[in-house]
Amino acid sequence: MTNDYDVVISGAGLAGCAAAILLARRGVRVALLERRSDPDAYKVLCTHSITANAHPVLDELGLIPALEKAGALHNDARWYTRWGWIEPRSAPDGPALPYGYNVRRSTLDPLIRARAAQTPGVDLLLGHRVTGLVRDAGRTVGVRTSMPQGDREIRARLVVGADGKDSAVAKFAEVPTKVHENTRFGYLAHFRDLPLHGGIGQTWFLEPDMAYAFPNDDGVTVLAVLPDKKRLPAFREDLEGSFLEFVRALPEAPPVDSAERITKFIGTVDYPLITRDPTAPGIALVGDAALTSDPLWGVGCGWALQSAQWLAEAGAPAAAGRGDLDRALALYARRHRRGLRGHQAMAVDFAKARPFNPGERLLFSAAARDESMARHMYMFAARMIGPLRFLNPAALAKAAAVNIKHRGAGTSPAR
CATH class of the missing domain: 3.30.70 (Alpha-Beta Plaits)
Structure with missing residues (x-):
């Protein structure tokens, strides 16, 4: 069997374009499929914000100058709580807080899609809808597509699902999926x-x-x-x-x-959180196809970029025929789970539309009262640190001390 490409990616949105660019730069031949025919198509339902954890990926993609020229804004933020506003600021003698960008998808998607189309090694195939998978000996070895000119079969060593929370690739491959209710709309x-x-x-x-x-x-x-x-x-x-x-x-x-x-x-009115295994034999999932979180946190764009980078780093040599693809996919899956599953577990719990739990009351109230705790909260919201560092004993002890101090000063303690 011969391959038409090394990798075929279903979905030319943020995750798919980033994966295509980063894989092709590492010597991989990529078919980037997009069901829509308009090169300027974009995702409508989105927070239109890229968290700071994805800044290094934007830098590697070379998109930062173009984003700033297009008017993207640093996504500084402040948050209201019942204890007042949390307003993160850089420490007077410390480094600036990391930042991502606020930019509309009508600006971002055509920009990164054009960059992907211009990347040597990437063939952008618009108007191609994936209708099935090509299987051989229990693994996926390509896709079947429908396009205005007819049906087509495209074979590749690796199929990447970058086709969103309702991923057709994941469904055709019967990838194990967990769906968590979101009790907000x-x-x-x-x-x-x-x-x-x-x-x-x-x-x-x-x-x-x-x-x-x-x-x-x-x-x-x-x-x-x-x-x-x-x-x-x-x-x-x-x-x-x-x-x-x-x-x-x-x-x-x-x-x-x-x-x-x-x-x-x-x-x-119904936007469940979805968690899937990020890999299957011959398949990798990136972006919302692998993990769809609660839109209130605005993490989808950042995680789309990060997961694309992780896949390229782990899988490019094997995808190009220079290594063990199954081992590469196992490395990607492990990095994806370690990086994002803890964040997702907290989002799933908060999606129950409940008041703050005791730990959240402790940390949010302290962050509204203390600049260092506000910075700690910012680092977590920007996804620069994970849940274990966010909830580490030193942070909890500092939060308790801040609240005790304010209670002694006559302000209301955290309830």
Whole structure:
């Protein structure tokens, strides 16, 4: 059997394009398939934010100058809690806080897709929808596609599913999947000329409801509400009125009535969290195809880029025929699980639309009262540290000491 390519990737979104570029730069021949025919197509339902953990991937891709030229903004942020605002700042004698970017997918997706199409070794095949997998001796060795000109079979050593939370590749391969209920729903819209405090992103932890406002490129702000599903009947009856009423009631609410809404309200009433095995024989999953988290955390873009980089680092030599592919996929799967499963477990628990638990009350209240704890919270929110470092004994002890000090000063302790 001969291969048409070393790797075939289903999905030319953020994860698929990043994987294609990084694999091709390592000598891999890549077919990058996209079911949509428009090279400027983009994902609509998204937080439009890239967490700081993905900054090194953007740097390796060479996209940072182009993003900044396109108006992408550093995603600094502040968060409202019942103890007040958490406002992370760099230490006076320390390094600047790491940052990612807020950028609309209508800007980001065409940019990275064009970069992938220009990369030697990548063939961008638009209008190709994966309709099945080619199997041989119990492993996947290619895909079947449908396109306007007819059906086609494309063979490769490795098939990569970068086709989102409803991944066709994962379904055809019967990859083990866990689906976790999300008891919040969400709607967002884009507004122009919506001023925000400090000109930076805002997130509201209302226990259990959530909201965020992220400034983006071209003077546009993404405003989202993520209420408990108990509020769903009212939103179904009057979406616009309920959305605006929710926003007006926020502490330090952005003046939504004076801004121009430039998109329709976009959202979903059911957005489960999905966890899949990131590999199967001859298959790797990246981005939302491997792990779909709660949109309130805004981690999807960052994890898409990181998982693409991890796959390229672990799998490129074997994909090009210079190593053991199964071993390479095992290395990728281990790195993916170690890097993201702990974050996902916490997101699954928080998706139950509950108030803060005792540990969260301890840390969030301390972060609202102490700059070093605010920085610690920021590092976790930016996914620069994992749950074990976030919840390490020293951090918990520091948080307890901060709260005891404030209780002694006459302020209300964490409840």
